[in-house]
Amino acid sequence: MTDLFLGVIALAVLVMAIIQVAAIVFAARAARRVGEAVARLEHDVRPIVTNLQSISADAARATAIAAAQVDRAERVIGDLSQRLDETMTLVQKSIMTPAREGFAILQALKAAFGAFRSGAPHDATRKRPTAAEEEDALFIG
Secondary structure, three states: OHHHHHHHHHHHHHHHHHHHHHHHHHHHHHHHHHHHHHHHHHHHHHHHHHHHHHHHHHHHHHHHHHHHHHHHHHHHHHHHHHHHHHHHHHHHHHHHHHHHHHHHHHHHHHHHHHHHHHOOOOOOOOOOOOHHHHHHHHOOO
16 A cells, blocks of 8 residues: 555656646746847837937927027027117207206296396296185185
């Protein structure tokens, strides 16, 4: 009976060894297939990655150029604004100073003619309000 048990044990060990060898062969084939699939995927994805790298490099260059253009436009607008302010100040000074002087001369002439014509200062010829007019201005109602 022990020979029979030994035979059964030997047969079981042999079946287990065959199953293990078959599992190792199957795992090796699966690993090789996965390796081939990964190699194909890398081969197919490599041009996409290269295109993405060139697109990102182009985008970075475009962004740098746009930023430089914005800086340049900002400087130009700032310079233009400053020059426009300076020009407007000069124009205002060149127009307003003679106008003020002319207005002052006209006022002086008006006062002189008024003084010669009436013989009294211009404020003294004004009519003073009567008491009734002063009370009317104070009336609320």
